[in-house]
Amino acid sequence: xIIMKSKYYxxxxxxxxxxANISCKKYLDVPPVNIVNEGDLFSNSKGMQLYLSRMxxxxxxxxxxxxxxxxxxxxWLVTPGTNEGSSLGRDAGEAMTSEGWARNxxxxxxxxxxxxxANNLLEKLPSYKANFSDEEYNHYIGEAYxxxxxxxxxxxxxxxxxPLVTSLLQYPxxxxxxxxxxxxxxxxxxxxxxxDYDMAIANLNEASPVKGYANxxxxxxxxxxxxxxxxxxxxxxxxxGFGQKTGVRVIGFDPATATAASxxxxxxxxxxxxxxxxxxxxxxxxxxxxxxxxEAQYQNMVDMFFDASSxxxxxxxxxxxxxxxxxxxxxxxxxxxxxxxxYSAGNCPTLDFVELFDGIAKNPDGTIKVLDNNGKYxxxxxxxxxxxxxxxRLRANVIFAGDVFKGAVMDxxxxxxxxxxxxxxxxxxxxxxxxxxxxxxxxTYNQTDAYTATGAFAGHKSLxxxxxxxxxxxxxxxxGTKMNGGGxxxxxxxxxxxxxxxxxxxxxxxxxxxxxxxxLEGRSEQSFxxxxxxxxxxxxxxxxxELALAGAASPDGDDLQQVMYDAITNIRERAGADPLxxxxxxxxxxxxxxxxxxxxxxxxFENKILWDIRRWRTQHSDxxxxxxxxxxxxxxxxxxxxxxxxxxxxxxxxxxxxxxRFRITEQEYYFMIPGDEVTKSPVIDQQPGR
Amino acid sequence: xxTILYNIISLIILSGCAKIDNYAEPGETLKGTVxxxxxxxxxxxxxxxxxxxxxxxxxxxxxxxxxxxxxxCMKEGIFQNTKVFKGHYNxxxxxxxxPIVRVDTNGDTLVDxxxxxxxxxxxxxxxxxxxxxxxxWQGTPTVENGKVTATVVVTRGVSPEDFKTKIEPMGNxxxxxxxxxxxxxxxSQVPYVGYREWDNRYTTIIEYPGDSFEAHLGEPITITTQGxxxxxxxxxxxxxxxxxxxxxxIKRHNYNEALRVDIP
Numbered sequence: 001x002i003i004m005k006s007k008y009y010x011x012x013x014x015x016x017x018x019x020a021n022i023s024c025k026k027y028l029d030v031p032p033v034n035i036v037n038e039g040d041l042f043s044n045s046k047g048m049q050l051y052l053s054r055m056x057x058x059x060x061x062x063x064x065x066x067x068x069x070x071x072x073x074x075x076w077l078v079t080p081g082t083n084e085g086s087s088l089g090r091d092a093g094e095a096m097t098s099e100g101w102a103r104n105x106x107x108x109x110x111x112x113x114x115x116x117x118a119n120n121l122l123e124k125l126p127s128y129k130a131n132f133s134d135e136e137y138n139h140y141i142g143e144a145y146x147x148x149x150x151x152x153x154x155x156x157x158x159x160x161x162x163p164l165v166t167s168l169l170q171y172p173x174x175x176x177x178x179x180x181x182x183x184x185x186x187x188x189x190x191x192x193x194x195x196d197y198d199m200a201i202a203n204l205n206e207a208s209p210v211k212g213y214a215n216x217x218x219x220x221x222x223x224x225x226x227x228x229x230x231x232x233x234x235x236x237x238x239x240x241g242f243g244q245k246t247g248v249r250v251i252g253f254d255p256a257t258a259t260a261a262s263x264x265x266x267x268x269x270x271x272x273x274x275x276x277x278x279x280x281x282x283x284x285x286x287x288x289x290x291x292x293x294x295e296a297q298y299q300n301m302v303d304m305f306f307d308a309s310s311x312x313x314x315x316x317x318x319x320x321x322x323x324x325x326x327x328x329x330x331x332x333x334x335x336x337x338x339x340x341x342x343y344s345a346g347n348c349p350t351l352d353f354v355e356l357f358d359g360i361a362k363n364p365d366g367t368i369k370v371l372d373n374n375g376k377y378x379x380x381x382x383x384x385x386x387x388x389x390x391x392x393r394l395r396a397n398v399i400f401a402g403d404v405f406k407g408a409v410m411d412x413x414x415x416x417x418x419x420x421x422x423x424x425x426x427x428x429x430x431x432x433x434x435x436x437x438x439x440x441x442x443x444t445y446n447q448t449d450a451y452t453a454t455g456a457f458a459g460h461k462s463l464x465x466x467x468x469x470x471x472x473x474x475x476x477x478x479x480g481t482k483m484n485g486g487g488x489x490x491x492x493x494x495x496x497x498x499x500x501x502x503x504x505x506x507x508x509x510x511x512x513x514x515x516x517x518x519x520l521e522g523r524s525e526q527s528f529x530x531x532x533x534x535x536x537x538x539x540x541x542x543x544x545x546e547l548a549l550a551g552a553a554s555p556d557g558d559d560l561q562q563v564m565y566d567a568i569t570n571i572r573e574r575a576g577a578d579p580l581x582x583x584x585x586x587x588x589x590x591x592x593x594x595x596x597x598x599x600x601x602x603x604x605f606e607n608k609i610l611w612d613i614r615r616w617r618t619q620h621s622d623x624x625x626x627x628x629x630x631x632x633x634x635x636x637x638x639x640x641x642x643x644x645x646x647x648x649x650x651x652x653x654x655x656x657x658x659x660x661r662f663r664i665t666e667q668e669y670y671f672m673i674p675g676d677e678v679t680k681s682p683v684i685d686q687q688p689g690r
Numbered sequence: 691x692x693t694i695l696y697n698i699i700s701l702i703i704l705s706g707c708a709k710i711d712n713y714a715e716p717g718e719t720l721k722g723t724v725x726x727x728x729x730x731x732x733x734x735x736x737x738x739x740x741x742x743x744x745x746x747x748x749x750x751x752x753x754x755x756x757x758x759x760x761x762x763c764m765k766e767g768i769f770q771n772t773k774v775f776k777g778h779y780n781x782x783x784x785x786x787x788x789p790i791v792r793v794d795t796n797g798d799t800l801v802d803x804x805x806x807x808x809x810x811x812x813x814x815x816x817x818x819x820x821x822x823x824x825x826x827w828q829g830t831p832t833v834e835n836g837k838v839t840a841t842v843v844v845t846r847g848v849s850p851e852d853f854k855t856k857i858e859p860m861g862n863x864x865x866x867x868x869x870x871x872x873x874x875x876x877x878s879q880v881p882y883v884g885y886r887e888w889d890n891r892y893t894t895i896i897e898y899p900g901d902s903f904e905a906h907l908g909e910p911i912t913i914t915t916q917g918x919x920x921x922x923x924x925x926x927x928x929x930x931x932x933x934x935x936x937x938x939x940i941k942r943h944n945y946n947e948a949l950r951v952d953i954p
Contacts, residue, residue, distance in 0.1 A: 440891030682754070
């Protein structure tokens, strides 16, 4: 026994010696021969491609791997549009008030990795200048500035003032405590964004040397977008304050400088956009477009998202299965065409979005006309009739009931009404005889008198619904055929939201040629257009309008009114929308609203509009169906019903059944800084007041 | 052999965690009230981030920059935190009243009426503040057809001159700050009714553009709830109003006390 024990002690001593010895000798301290080092990377364009690939893989692009709920680098449940008011989804659809449940962590933390790569390139590449031609060298320097601008821009629009790390922090050579960089003011931050974009524009090539790289016009495009953001914040932001640790104004602008800053940024946004316009290098996509032909105009706007040779594309994020693919089709496909993963209809456009467009019969208050002058439903022969004259651009965005997608007629039907149609059908949202279309009214049609056979319907149930995709109430039609209450795409009320629960489905970005068996997560490979010419026109128009409102002179001598007019006219013509009545329509504050509305119609589902309503600071305050988002607001849906007696269709408009509640308070325009980053640093400030 | 393996494993594991968290658990209590400096009445509030916030910072903790320890006032204007570490603290309150810590546009402190104190045992505090508005019920609410009608009188808790004297040095002053923007009759099925707890089917919000409320100051305002509250329900109602001025970046409401109303 004793011998055994001493054997153990011997073992422990050996073990202890092993641990003790590891760190003493330096014989492992040699440059690794099997690892590519900077000298290799910066030796030729092939090496640089590796370096840039690593940078681009971390770039904060809001593409098919971005959602407001989970932020960057996460392609699960990507349903662009669901936080900006354009659409709602089962798993999405609320105001973006934080970085949600970002599995990859807050961008605050992630950003600094890429920032270091950019600063490293800026500091080290000059020593290797001899390895490159001047053109190559300048382009790589431009890439570094472009990257830094993108990082600072992505941070600034989320957090306001940020630590402006513009040189390579010497870590681990220096102690981490010496390398702490406090947050700058928001104004200094936007000035840095501007300076970095300008350096990128000055250095980048006219054309991307490799597809996917930036170029001068890409940088100009993002500059115009970023400066529009900065100018809007300087003008419309109302919350500001000082950091607790540093006393620096980390969010908002100093009232003394805000007006001048706003003019400067709008002017920069305008100049950048107008430079692209005047270059003549890009144009609106009109390959299939034909004047007066709505069908051609519609098809043109569908095709433009899939044509790699589109002259409208300034910058795209490209995907290729199996190396880099996404799941847009899987999450957003109409339920009727659901793929193998079981996701569908994650992106249901709201009626509020649809009502922005032209070619729809509307009431004086701008809402869609579904009732006749006696307050009874308008009856249609086919469900598509209500949108027969709709603006082609709307059809390219939204799939309606009865529309054709991938060769199939989209079956969208909330229910079948079997009651009498003599004297017309009265609005359905009635409980115990009281018609109620307010928020206090019935949430779903399952609660209405026609369904529960109460009130005027006592003894004769007149509404038949489906509770989900498999549980149906079946109606025998007058001709003897049987029909399910709900359509193949629903809607099914609140019990199953993997359906068209607002009555609409998204069409934008959905690949019309992807076979159903490939509608899978991580299988789609269409490109995401990060920057297109239409946005440049809208940026130019908005910046011009803001400059005119501020009484500023045109920064480049062009007539601001003419720039606005041309931009909106061209976009509307391509979209098949009603033309402007004249230049006066774009004048003043009212004109600015016309331009903003055009933006919401053109750029929906492209991860742009949510940032727009945030920079306009209207997200919390715009009146939306009787409420503001600061009090909690709801969107509306349009529900198709079939009248079996009349063999006609009618539509009920009102709050959508899921009652997705959007709520944001003003201070949430700035995301919180991650708490542990604030705690562990002596200089990083939390947002003032939070 | 197994024992050796376990011994080696435990040796490796234990070598990493020599420090045990033996810090005494927090047991001190901070409690108090936020009262109207003029009348001594508690300043009623919402229970949540749009209500009165108590912010403690432990100054005796020097290992890192003091963190903000926030909690919120109860609706009666009283606060209590029974899990406080013994130590030296700075305590401030922010709500729908003149900020007790005021800074100018350069971030320099103009006035600091926050309290710095040792917290040990049960420490009581009273903050005397100047609420922007005061709301009082007039008469008792009546119920008809599932709708509650109540009358409320809104007056200023701080005079416009006093407000201007204190707020203007903070910079970017506008006379619009004093405008009453909205009066609400909040309805909820729980007594904690307020901005974070209201039933939007019944609650009434009246917005007042510009300075249009000026004429209603001190005058009875009669508000009726929306929709129809089903018979047999018990609801709690509360009136709230706010001015066009944000403290700590939030425009907060002043309140009157919650009333229970039984719908016959």
